[in-house]
Amino acid sequence: MARAKRCPFCGHKLDEEGWCRNKDCADYIRTQTHDAEKAAESSMAKADGDSAQSDASK
Ligand SMILES: [Zn+2]
Numbered sequence: 001m002a003r004a005k006r007c008p009f010c011g012h013k014l015d016e017e018g019w020c021r022n023k024d025c026a027d028y029i030r031t032q033t034h035d036a037e038k039a040a041e042s043s044m045a046k047a048d049g050d051s052a053q054s055d056a057s058k
Helices: 028-056
Strands: none
Touching: none
16 A cells, blocks of 8 residues: 655645645645646636537536
């Protein structure tokens, strides 16, 4: 079994992708950046030819 990795900055348990989820951690800014990039990617993918549907679904 793989042992959960821990953040080298705060010792918080990392998520399955290796990102620290401790909001008080100095490394959390990288997690946020990563999340923002991921969100931008998925929203771009959604906007690609699917923009009309998101209006209709509300
Ligand atoms: Zn941390």
